[in-house]
Amino acid sequence: MFKYSGIKAIAVLIVIGFVFGVIIVSIMSFKKLEIETKKDDLKTEKTNDNDINEVKKxxxxxxxxxxxxDPDYVSNAGSFIPGNVGNPTxxxxxxxxxxxxxxxxxxKFQNSKENTKVPNLNDGYCWKFFREQIKNIFEEQIKSLRxxxxxxxxxxxxxxxxxNNIKPESPIELYFNNSNRKVSLNxxxxxxxxxxxxxxxxxxxxxISEFYEKYDKNMYIYLVxxxxxxxxxxxxINQIKRENSVFVESKELFEKKNNPWGVNLETLFTIEDFEFNGVEENR
Structure with a gap:
């Protein structure tokens, strides 16, 4: 009787172990699928001539x-454009x-799910000219720093x-007031x-503070x-080449294992050393 009970207990333990094993494998499989799905949200694909011609025109x-x-583009399952979350972009x-x-x-993003045949286009070409205006202002001020x-x-x-009403020659005020999101300057x-x-x-x-106040605090600023x-x-250091790496997110400067500057740098101070309220949260 004791022997039979022992065998029965072992069998129960084996069954319980098997069930737990199935559960763990299922959870791991789900997590793997979830990760792969997230990876697929952002992928590089080949576009066609009609798309290229539309953007070029x-x-x-x-x-x-x-x-x-560029014949390659990045497809995102969500939308970077405020007000169009979830639309193909x-x-x-x-x-x-x-x-x-x-x-x-x-x-390129769609107006709505009901109107998918009429795409909208927005571009960042004018960043080049906007940045030149800002740089001219700061370089003139930096002359006083000896x-x-x-x-x-x-x-x-x-x-x-x-x-689309912003042009290369538009004044700084218009740039700040006609962007799809609050401008971030690093x-x-x-x-x-x-x-x-x-x-x-x-x-x-x-x-930095005077510039921030002059344009009604209508920006985020970070300084190093x-x-x-x-x-x-x-x-x-080639500062022009560094600036033209426009596809690199600015926050990656502090996340990359490899130094994006190509040389070792000592940090002397940052904007966080001051009581400044214009830093973007969760940067």
Missing amino acids: YLEEKYSKEFII VYYKAYSKEDLSYGFRVY IDNYKLVIDINPRTTFN FYLILNSDDNINEVKDKLYNI CFKTMSDKDFNS
Whole structure:
């Protein structure tokens, strides 16, 4: 009797173990499927000539210039465009023939599920000119900082596009007021010396604050001041190339394992060293 009960208990334990095993395998399979599904939400696909011609025509009619459209695009299951969450959205990589070093995004999204045959297009081409205006303002102000050598890089959020009434020559105020999302500006000041750094720190913060107030706080701003380890490192940084890496999210600067600057940098200060309210949350 004891022997029979022992065998029965072992059998029950085996059955329980088997059931738990099935449950665990099912959970792991579900998680794997969930992860793979998320990966499929953002994928690079090949587009067709009609799509390319549509985007090319849109850009050339808008800017009266020739453009090249990359035949690859990123398809996203959701939408980057506020107010169109869940609608099919893709973006294309485009370049002006007169400046192949500068790439930008052209977003194509549907108005609604009921009206899928009439796509809308928005682009970020004017970021180039908007950024030039901002850089001119800051470089004029930086002259007062008594810095012998510096490099100023302004990164942006490549998902930001502007209304179709924005042109390259539009004033800064219109850019801020006609974007699809609140503009994010990331300033990186790179020095090859930390001489007078406290003075530089205070004055630069004042410059940032005045700019922020002047345009009605209608932006997010982040600031980092770096110092290179040598003159060789300083001279090797190509700030124009760094700025034109427009498809790289600005937050990846702090997430990538490989240094995107190509050299070792010492952080002298950031905007977080001040009481500044214009930093984007969860950056």
